Amino acid sequence: MAAELTLSQLTEKHRPTLDQALAAIRSRAYWSPHPEHPKAYGETAPAEGLAAFEAVRGTRFDLDQPGTDGWTGGEVSPYGPELGVEYPHADADVLLPAMKAGIAAWRDAGPETRALVSISARTHEFAHAVMHTSGQAFMMAFQAGGPHAQDRGLEAVAYAYEEQTRVPGQADWSKPQGKRDPLELGKTFTAVPRGIALVIGCNTFPTWNGYPGLFASLATGNAVLVKPHPRAVLPLALTVKVAREVLAEAGFDPNLVALAVERPGEGIAKTLAVRPEIKLIDYTGSTEFGDWLEANARQAQVYTEKAGVNTVVVDSTSDYKGMLSNLAFSLSLYSGQMCTTPQNLLIPREGIETDAGHKSYDEVVADLAASVGGLLGDDARANALLGALVNPDVKARLEAAAGLGEVALASREVANPEFPDAVVRTPVIVKLDAGKQDPEAAYLSECFGPVSFAVAVDSTADALELLRRTVREKGAMTVGAYTTSADTERAIEEVCLEESAQLSLNLTGGVYVNQTAAFSDFHGSGGNPAANAALCDGAFVSNRFRVVEVRRQA
Amino acid sequence: MAAELTLSQLTEKHRPTLDQALAAIRSRAYWSPHPEHPKAYGETAPAEGLAAFEAVRGTRFDLDQPGTDGWTGGEVSPYGPELGVEYPHADADVLLPAMKAGIAAWRDAGPETRALVSISARTHEFAHAVMHTSGQAFMMAFQAGGPHAQDRGLEAVAYAYEEQTRVPGQADWSKPQGKRDPLELGKTFTAVPRGIALVIGCNTFPTWNGYPGLFASLATGNAVLVKPHPRAVLPLALTVKVAREVLAEAGFDPNLVALAVERPGEGIAKTLAVRPEIKLIDYTGSTEFGDWLEANARQAQVYTEKAGVNTVVVDSTSDYKGMLSNLAFSLSLYSGQMCTTPQNLLIPREGIETDAGHKSYDEVVADLAASVGGLLGDDARANALLGALVNPDVKARLEAAAGLGEVALASREVANPEFPDAVVRTPVIVKLDAGKQDPEAAYLSECFGPVSFAVAVDSTADALELLRRTVREKGAMTVGAYTTSADTERAIEEVCLEESAQLSLNLTGGVYVNQTAAFSDFHGSGGNPAANAALCDGAFVSNRFRVVEVRRQA
Incomplete structure (x- = not known):
């Protein structure tokens, strides 16, 4: 009774x-009962x-x-x-x-x-x-x-x-x-x-x-x-x-x-x-x-x-500013300590076409660095976005990363007035060249924490080959890509379908590659080395x- | 186009x-598009x-x-x-x-x-x-x-x-x-x-x-x-x-x-x-x-x-004749060379209650032997039911099994007039005592082929313990049981639920423990050592x- x-x-x-919930997992439209x-x-x-x-x-x-x-x-x-x-x-x-x-x-x-x-x-x-x-x-x-x-x-x-x-x-x-x-x-x-x-x-x-x-x-x-x-x-x-x-x-x-x-x-x-x-x-x-x-x-x-190595392919964009601010947020959120945070940004060394004109590799990296810098310029906002480094290993990796290549954006210590002992750091962006570095020692290993590599590649086609190798050998929880070309979009999609990686295309607004929504987005694919489910x-x-x-x- | x-x-x-087919796997009622x-x-x-x-x-x-x-x-x-x-x-x-x-x-x-x-x-x-x-x-x-x-x-x-x-x-x-x-x-x-x-x-x-x-x-x-x-x-x-x-x-x-x-x-x-x-x-x-x-x-x-060791628990029955003929068919079909054929028949040494009165262990085994003998007495029918031994290993196991205990039913060579070289044999039933034999050397190993063991146990409770041990350690594609007691039925069911074994209860007609129907029956459970799916x-x-x-x- x-x-x-x-x-x-x-x-x-x-x-x-x-x-x-049963209806939501079938429709995969937006739903949440938890405000x-x-x-x-x-x-x-x-x-x-x-x-x-x-x-x-x-x-x-x-x-x-x-x-x-x-x-x-x-x-x-x-x-x-x-x-x-x-x-x-x-x-x-x-x-x-x-x-x-x-x-x-x-x-x-x-x-x-x-x-x-x-x-x-x-x-x-x-x-x-x-x-x-x-x-x-x-x-x-x-x-x-x-x-x-x-x-x-x-x-x-x-x-x-x-x-x-x-x-x-x-x-x-x-x-x-x-x-x-x-x-x-x-x-x-x-x-x-x-x-x-x-x-x-x-x-x-x-x-x-x-x-x-x-x-x-x-x-x-x-x-x-x-x-x-x-x-x-x-x-x-x-x-x-x-x-x-x-x-x-x-x-x-x-x-x-x-x-x-x-x-x-x-x-x-x-x-x-x-x-x-x-x-x-x-x-x-x-x-x-x-x-x-x-x-x-x-x-x-x-x-x-x-672990996995998440990649963003930067081929071209019709919203350069939106791309930069979207990526800046993705790199900063929780100090890059998400399994979904992008690590490698693959950018053609000849630069990319954008709505703001052609941008060289150096310009793209500098503009992204400026975007991150602007986003985290205010300490209160930086604290609210970055949180604290979760453990000393992350801090050690962050400090070591600067030695891997040319630093496009240096990590900055942020003071937390409420918790003076908190270790708060902004992300570092390091420039690497796909053709020059030993990939395994640099960008092809997971560097968990606020570290991103702007990797110069010969072409978008090369970027896709590197993307494929990265997902197949190292795994990836997320892949992002920016392109205005339907052919390139299809080619990126094909790599992700063949290597079983979850892809976000041309995100320039308030949705970020590192966020997945329950009932609609799959977190990981279970089909590459980053996760078996x-x-x-x-x-x-x-x-x-x-x-x-x-x-x-x- | x-x-x-x-x-x-x-x-x-x-x-x-x-x-x-989609409807059938949901309802699990009988269906087949293939006559x-x-x-x-x-x-x-x-x-x-x-x-x-x-x-x-x-x-x-x-x-x-x-x-x-x-x-x-x-x-x-x-x-x-x-x-x-x-x-x-x-x-x-x-x-x-x-x-x-x-x-x-x-x-x-x-x-x-x-x-x-x-x-x-x-x-x-x-x-x-x-x-x-x-x-x-x-x-x-x-x-x-x-x-x-x-x-x-x-x-x-x-x-x-x-x-x-x-x-x-x-x-x-x-x-x-x-x-x-x-x-x-x-x-x-x-x-x-x-x-x-x-x-x-x-x-x-x-x-x-x-x-x-x-x-x-x-x-x-x-x-x-x-x-x-x-x-x-x-x-x-x-x-x-x-x-x-x-x-x-x-x-x-x-x-x-x-x-x-x-x-x-x-x-x-x-x-x-x-x-x-x-x-x-x-x-x-x-x-x-x-x-x-x-x-x-x-x-x-x-x-x-x-491999697995399939067990039938014989506790009691309201249709002694039906049970015997059902079991006889199960043991004979394709010379016991099905992964679903019962191997161990667990029978209380004090005997069982049936609609034909109390039957001692010896009587049950003798009656089952007679039922198999009757079913396969005619060579044409025997050939149609038994088929041929698939390879020499099966024949060797059949011959060795007779040495494991008292033979209740000897295997018989059946001539096949159409294919004189076919190796056709009726099943052997060997009496064993759960308390006396080394289980691993006898009934607790899969003896694939036309070999069954009539294992005398102290009680139905002992049979259930042996069933549990068998499924847990050796695996089972099928479990069968005969009982008129609701309590015993529930106890057998509980063992099968806990050890993940597919159970057939009181089969006395034209459905046999070794047959499963697609769209309705699961073949194996995937939850015991006999199969992982x-x-x-x-x-x-x-x-x-x-x-x-x-x-x-x-």
């Missing part, structure tokens, strides 16, 4: 959202969010999980302050069996209930937690860490629901036998989970990159163990807390979602990933560890997003469960 | 079939089929493929005769690049054209080719090798079409910006293939097991290289021939489908499987090679069907292509 009531409440509250302006959450919401964040600092974050054998933590904000939060450390030999206990009931609840419960496991208090673990500026931390992450999670729930309901729950089968009676069977079909899923979180987008796998696995009936990046625990710890509460409220075992935080240097992702109970792994991070997971976690389905499509969810059929003589 | 005409002809001819009675194909069809088979014997099977550097063959029918057919041997360094040449046009044709062309690549002249390579009796070779294989291929085409069309070809995206103009983008979405797919055929069901992967890969835009089992080349060579003709007729490159036949002992599957051009692999065969593929062909998506579901097709998005400022 209580459970039915809960289901009816869940249905009333969340079924319309699910239905809209991206902080004020949409109420006048007092920002202050309440900050207060909630401050309240959790310096505390022990108790999740009441089985197998807790100690406490660990140590997050330091890229803006300076220590978070001082301690999280439960788990004995996997106790926690994993406990997580399995609730799976049968969660499975039996069926796809719709799982979708509705998953949808209600959302929360909005992430802005400061994301800001102080990723180094994103507040507005981006709010948007990407909250509503946009929730969009991606809901998208995964919608795909999971649709995928599980492609087969009916039951079917009557009657095969004619000529003059004899037909053969008749009753058949039931049940989506069964794989087991326990492991989500290995990343430093820069703990919720945005973590939610698709988390919700896809949960909505397909699996238990989910969340292992955050040691520098970005809090956003996912908050997520796990909410998920556990929602599951318990709906009458399910809260241990279906649990947190695994490591002690410094413990490296638990490697040991958890090969546990026989772990059947699904979602990972965002380095190519090295992603490759290791794919090679070694053979008992699991492994979904990885790894796309967010979000059928392939992302279809192997997280299996369908078991029971046939009975009718 | 010519291409449009072809498309409209294709649409008129095959779109209704595609639509019915399973030979006479449905015309009075003269059987004679014509035989004539076509005889005409190809002793000839060179020329496919006009690029890179043919010699000829090879050597199939000997399990019924005795040498086939004497020579097939092209391919230089992969020439053939594979030639196969890539047609992919872009095939991709650009789109999901519907690909589906319709794939549907028209069907043919009906397989019965004798399958019979004389697999050793199946004529009727089974006709049904399983022809219409049932085509059903499975069409099912894969339907899934491939549905999966690729879940995303629209294009979308207009408009994101409100408050008082400012909305952000607007035009987006196109294209399903792009992975590259070249490799189908590695098996000896026993070359078409039935080969078609799903072949058609799933082709319909998702890939080129397909078919590498048949050296003992069962002809059915797949005929398939490749038809596919090449149909592709050429529809204006596509015939090299999108090609054949790779190996010289004796060459082992080309291993070298082809790790070629960088090969992005998809479908394999049916031994666990050893399947595991090798999964571990080594890391550049490809690998779909495997491997099911035929056919979304997961079987969703990763054979990727979706590439192109965004343009509107």
Whole structure:
């Protein structure tokens, strides 16, 4: 009775959202149920969010999980302050069996209930937690860490629901036998989970990159163990807390979602990933560890997003100013610390045709440098756009990049009056020549952070060959291109179709190559080395469960 | 103009079939467009089929493929005769690049054209080719090798079409910006293939097991290289021939489908499987090679069907006679050489309750032996049901099995008047005791062929534990069970849901545990060690292509 009531409440509250999400992933038109302006959450919401964040600092974050054998933590904000939060450390030999206990009931609840419960496991208090673990500026931390992450999670729930309901729950089968009676069977079909899923979180987008796998696995009936990046625990710890509460409220075992935080240097992702109970792994991070997971976690389905080298081909444009300002924003946003930020700008050494006349290679680079400089000239605006460098490795790469070629735009230190210890830097643009540099040592390796290479190429045709080689060998989450030629456009498109890369053409307004919108844009393609899955499509969810059929003589 | 005409002809001819297939995979009710009675194909069809088979014997099977550097063959029918057919041997360094040449046009044709062309690549002249390579009796070779294989291929085409069309070809995206103009983008979405797919055929069901992967890969835009089992080349060579003709007729490159036949002992599957051009692999065969593929062909998506140990739990029945005759047929069909044939019959040592009274373990086994003996007592009927042993390994296993325990039913040699050299044997049933034998040395290893073990267990609860262990450790394509107890039924179902095994309950009529019907039944679950994919579901097709998005400022 209580459970039915809960289901009816869940249905009333969340079924319309699910239905809209299902329609959106079919039409791929714009849709989001999560407003991206902080004020949409109420006048007092920002202050309440900050207060909630401050309240959790310096505390022990108790999740009441089985197998807790100690406490660990140590997050330091890229803006300076220590978070001082301690999280439960788990004995996997106790926690994993406990997580399995609730799976049968969660499975039996069926796809719709799982979708509705998953949808209600959302929360909005992430802005400061994301800001102080990723180094994103507040507005981006709010948007990407909250509503946009929730969009991606809901998208995964919608795909999971649709995928599980492609087969009916039951079917009557009657095969004619000529003059004899037909053969008749009753058949039931049940989506069964794989087991326990492991989500290995990343430093820069703990919720945005973590939610698709988390919700896809949960909505397909699996238990989910969340292992955050040691520098970005809090956003996912908050997520796990909410998920556990929602599951318990709906009458399910809260241990279906649990947190695994490591002690410094413990490296638990490697040991958890090969546990026989772990059947699904979602990972965002380095190519090295992603490759290791794919090679070694053979008992699991492994979904990885790894490094890539994103390219923009600059052939020609009918809106030179728009192109420059669009690119300047793309290079600056979150200090280039997005997996989608362009790294290599391929520009013909003879220059390009534009609505403002012919522009030489040097002019294009100088104008882009000026555009970035102008965009970030004001410190307050620079802080709001750049955020902070997420860790010392990024800073080291930024400093080393200047030595790779002629610096067209030097990186500038920006003071942050609110957080004096924050490491804030504007992007560096380095001029390279495709014919002269050793590609592997320079532009053909991912240089994650606020570093872009303006690579001079012999021609647009050469640019396309380099684009093809880059995507095929190094992978790419995004490709951008500017051209006024229909033939060139078609040629770029063909490279992207053949090498499976997501392409943005002639962006000159308020949409940027590094942003993808849930329900409409695919994040990655799953078809080049940067990622073996796309967010979000059928392939992302279809192997997280299996369908078991029971046939009975009718 | 010519291409449009072809498309409209294709649409008129095959779109209704595609639509019915799409409806069938949703309802999972009975449906097949391929009659399973030979006479449905015309009075003269059987004679014509035989004539076509005889005409190809002793000839060179020329496919006009690029890179043919010699000829090879050597199939000997399990019924005795040498086939004497020579097939092209391919230089992969020439053939594979030639196969890539047609992919872009095939991709650009789109999901519907690909589906319709794939549907028209069907043919009906397989019965004798399958019979004389697999050793199946004529009727089974006709049904399983022809219409049932085509059903499975069409099912894969339907899934491939549905999966690729879940995303629209294009979308207009408009994101409100408050008082400012909305952000607007035009987006196109294209399903792009992975590259070249490799189908590695098996000896026993070359078409039935080969078609799903072949058609799933082709319909998702890939080129397909078919590498048949050296003992069962002809059915797949005929398939490749038809596919090449149909592709050429529809204006596509015939090299999108090609054949790779190996010289004796060459082992080309291993070298082809790790070629960088090969992005998809479908394999049916031994666990050893399947595991090798999964571990080594890391550049490809690998779909495997491997060995398993199929179990029937005998707890109780309300139709003792029906159960015995149903089981007898299942054990006899094609001499137990189906991946779905039951191997272990788990029977409580205290006996079972039936509508014919309590039956001791010994009585159940003796009655089953008698039922098999009766079914196969007449040599003509035995030949029609058993077919021939496919290769000497099966015969050796059959002979060795008698030494594993007390023989309840001895295997009998059956003479085949038409083919005196055919090796025809009735099944052996061996009594084992779960508590006494070393399971790994006896019933817990797959003993492929006409060998069943009547395993005495302490209780039905013990049977379920053994069932769970068997499925988890060894895998199972099928599980059967007989019980009149609702509680026991639920317990068996729970084991199958938890271990991801397909369950048939209380079959006593004309449906057998070893048969699955396309469009309705799943073949394997993809969730236990017997197979990493099911035929056919979304997961079987969703990763054979990727979706590439192109965004343009509107």
